[in-house]
Amino acid sequence: MIHFEREVTDPQLINEMLKIFHHVNIGINGEDGFPYVVPLNYGYEIKDNKLFVYTHFMKRGYKLDLLRKDPRVCLEFSAFHDFPNCQYKRHYHDYRSVIAKGIMKIIDGNEDYETFLKGYNLLYTCNNRTIKPLEERQSIPPMYIGVIECHMHDVTAKSEFPLRTVEDVPFLDVYSMEKDDEPFDISDILENKKK
Template sequence: MIHFEREVFDPVLIEEMLKHFHHVNIAMNDEDGYPYVVPLNYGFEIKNDKLFVYIHCMKIGKKINLLQKDARVCLEFSAFNDFPDRPYKGHRHDYRSVIAKGRLKLVDANEDLETFKRGYDLLYLCNGRPITPLESRKVMPNLYIGKIECDWNDVSAKSEFPLRTIEDVPFVDVYEMEEDTTS
């Protein structure tokens, strides 16, 4: 990391950042030596100094084939706010990002219903969508819940502007503020 002053260390701030992102990009190892990256909905929880990220996916397809061969993944969460015509504190954009590495475990409802339901419920944290309770479905969906476990040492975060409190995490609407040209 070149701009160490932009790094976010506080787990409380990182957790708040994760609440504001709309999707996660997950990179997997492809057989041809290139990364394979897909955007997905997600849910998460932090416990015992670990970040647990939950995703869902169908039981067939390229993603499943890759994950069954190599469960190592890299997660990228980000948001970018652009304001090219109204500089704020000497900048023309703002961003938040979190990168995490971990291992993904595919959870089948027939084998571990408790973990499946927990992951399923947490998926709806992302985007603030209303949840369709699993119990209300007529049939169990033909999908896996992916549970990704990341050690806190494998989680890093950045922000264009310093984040000191959770109130600093949402983007500032520069068009609603008095012009600030300081650097």
């Protein structure tokens, strides 16, 4: 990573970053040699040094055909905060991004209800949505849950502004702050890099 001072490696900070994204872009290996990328709603959890991302999709379609041939995927989560008329700490924008590589399992609720239910219930994570509880439905929805398992060593994250604590993760409202042209103090990050 060229700007190593922007790298985020702490799983707790990555967890907080994942809470602010609105969707995930999933890159699937296409038949023509080009990636096939689709945006999807998601839910997630981090456990046992792994990131598990849950998505949902219909039981037919091009995406499903590709995943059955090759379940390897690349995930991209990002959010961008632009403030072109209000420079802050010598920056005109801020961003958060997480990239992860993993393998997607396709879960049918009729075959693995427990995993399907868990994934379905985690979908509320995306956009703080309210979803109708599965128990209140008359039948399992005609969809699959995709579970992407990513080892944390295959997860990279970045932020334009330095992140040290979970309180640093939300975007700042720079328009309501006092003018500040001093660059961020990253001496501690530079010192840690030397170790």
